[in-house]
Amino acid sequence: MSELQKDFLFVLIKSLSTSEKRQFKLYVNRLGINVDAKFLLLFSELDKMKEYNEEIIIEKKISSKQQLSNLKAHLYKQILVSLRLNPSLQNSRIQLREQLDFATILYQKGLYKQALKILDKAKQSALDLDEKSIASEIIELEKVIESQFITRSIDGRADELILQSTEINKQNSYATQLSNLSLKLYSEMLTHGYIKNDEDRDKILDLFDKKVKKIDLNKLNFTEKLWYFKAHVWKNQLLQDYKYTLKYAYQWVELFHQNPEMIKNHPVWYIKGNTYLFKILFLYGNIKRIEESFEKFSRVVKSDTFIHNENSQSLIFLNYYNTKMNLYFIKGDFFGGTKMIPELELKMEKHRDKIDEHHFLILYLKIASMYFGSKQYQNTIKYGLKIINSKGNIQEDLLFHTRILILMAKFEAGFDDDYDAFVKSTIKFVKKMRNPGELHFKIVDFFKKIDDQNSTAQLSSFKEFEKQLQESEKNRYDKRTLVYIDIHGWVKSKVRNVDVIEIIKEKVKLK
Template sequence: MAELQKDFLFVLIKSLTTSEKRQFKLYVNRLGINVDAKFLLLFSEMDKMKEYDEHLIIDKKISTKQQLSNLKAHLYKQILVSLRMNPSHQNYRIQLREQLDFANILYQKGLYKQALKILDKTKQTALELDEKTIASEIIDLEKVIESQFITRSIAGRADELIKQSSEISRQNRYTIKLSNLSLKLYSEMLTHGYVKDDEGRQKVLELFNAQIKNIRLQALNFTEKLWYYKAHVWKNQLLQEYKYTLKYAYQWVELFHQNPEMIMSHPVWYIKGNTYLLKILFMYGNIDMLEKQLHDFNTTVYSQNFAQNENLQSLIFLTHYNALMNIHFIKGEFFTGTKLIPEIELKMEKLRDKIDEHHFMIFYLKMAAMLFGSKKYQESIHYSMRILESKGNVQGDLLFHTRILILMAKHESGNDEDYDEFIKSTSKFAQKMKQPDEFHFESILFFKNLNNLVLHKRQQAFEIFDKKLEAFSANEYYRRSLFYIDIHGWVQSKVQHVDVIEIIKGKVKYKRRR
């Protein structure tokens, strides 16, 4: 995210659409007294700014320095209230909570029958949508009201509420247990990365099995199954067991297809499930299934019925274009793939405030790799350097493989002015990595020696390194390293004296039948 946009209120105002700004002004001006309200003046001034400037606000006497913090907090709240009323931001959760609020108001006025009628209807909707937390809150209020409003059916109602409350409590225990496990596994992946040895593998298995052993899939409802599949996807990703990652990612997506009404209820998790499924199909080189799955995904998310908001648009963008570029990689269509770069960069700029830096860097690496495959080596280095020069928190493995791609491009282009210096800096970088391994140091050693060899000796060096990479690819803990940049395919192309595109096409496991 751009440095100049750290102020939360400024970022929120800049995220508003023209219609949202218009609605906000109508909302605050609904009473004439707000026309000259200071918070509205602050809104107008910040809306004009290209960069947040607190001194300008004070100089224009919109607020004193002492009052500005409170004024900004009030404006922030008013914008959120206005957005909550906007139909484009209405969803079933907000609507359910609104009905619960209405029931609370009626209860406080002593209108018990009216409150119970709203609660009963809202509870049925919440249960149908598998929103157990809201349903639990509704039942709690029903209990309070029933204990004060005596009816002839209180005995039957009491039994019904007790049964519903107990069932939801049981289901919530499963949900909490599975969601905690999923979050812990996801945290492990982000913090420590994929397992690199038997000790790490055992740690993940112990964590997983301790939580999952008493849970039967057949007894779970939609939300619990969703968390169950998520936990399995993240566990198998950590263990680099891609066969099972594919299995559970497919079941994750299929769960939504079996319950299509839940796609509208949980659009983020529908997109995320497809993200993992499309990524693992790319790693398998399954072009037929990858293209079909992307087509099905696009048909759903670009339909009129699919929810639309800024968050979903950014997630759809990431999933769609990552998969599209991966398809070009599998087919070896580098020249065609480079044509996507201007389009992707334009969308990246529009969504800059909605997407974290890491995802941007992934795109830059794919662009650099696509340009390398198109033999545009200087442009490949240019995009690679964007990653190395990033001030964001970029994963160590991503940075290392970017450096490897730069070395490949320097070798191919013959641009070796700072080759030795770059090797030295890459070696220092590897030594500072959290968990550097043999692959990292063998790769550095290969490139270090390569530039000093005569032509026939270089061929021999490629052949020796090819055998080492074969050994790495056979080791389950090194597999992941070879997915970032296809250094093995590049080395094989040198050994076999063919274009790297031919090597890549030969790796596709499931080719389209003609």
């Protein structure tokens, strides 16, 4: 998709449902004076377009080039106001802020008792839903009113508000520390990937311990516990400590199951928690646990009480297809998995504007891997190149393993014409990585070595390389390199002269 097609206003309009478009037109025509308003003409024109084209807008004299930017900004704001009024998009947070706005208006009009009545009710709802940031704002406004005007509302009112304010600020402080830590760990994952040595490990542990050691889990409320578990999941992901990643991902999800009313209030974090749980269960190869947890998750997100909007639907889409693909991988059912790919690609196109590029590239890698398992090597290379040729800041680990998968496909298919050139470009890529490990060089050297060997020499190279991989599996920092793409399973299949599916089934049986 070109940059022009990514125009924010155009993408927003294309995201609107039929009912939302109807509501917008009713909203702007409510006073009968906007029928010919330029921003409404612009809306209608953009709604008709399949691709954003600024020249058409200028040609139809809807706006001059100089005025277009302001007109688009005005239309963007009007659409958001219309959506803000849409009952289907209302959630508890929006409703609480609305009550706070109403109370502020009443306060400004000097109707203090009415304002306090609304604030007291909204505050109780905010505390019940663990929305402490909004509760804090409500209390601050209550303090303003009580300190300026003699309301005589309740005896000991000042002490009550001071106590509430102090407690909420303490909880908010915990939440801020933990959310900052979680975000920092997530950033480390995206920018540097998993730890590769003791120095990386010490850095992450030092960062984590400084923030978490003084926090008592038993004193935390729902939101702080949620951030606490999230931070632990990210820390253990970075450390490649899958046992504890599983523990805290499970606690994250169970926190919601123990507080089901919070699923409606935080649907995104419920989906995300399950995403990490399914991901780590996949690494353990536990088919039964994945299927049981996935069935429970599916029941919840399909229920009438679950919040269904574009954001939650996009995240459910990612969770659903990643988990389905993982189940096909664990079972070694590559041919069954490839049957799902056309349906997956249609859904990917539908959700493209709502999901970041990294998650799409992960899906492309899974598609490429599925085609490799079903011996459709041309398609493996096709989807692998989609990742390599993608623009933007792509995670190094993802690029490296994509290159290795392409080399495996080229070797299997006998594509000799550009094999050597691709090996050379991969060696060049590894040398430019921020912190390549010894295993990265061993893998590319192996593919370089087997290029011109006869079948006997190749078998010998595969046997030698399998021993190296067995040693690497004992190294905690090589775990992720061997999990991302199952190169060890492929090498074993060559040494034993069996289909890679047989190796996968043996692994599952052992696990």
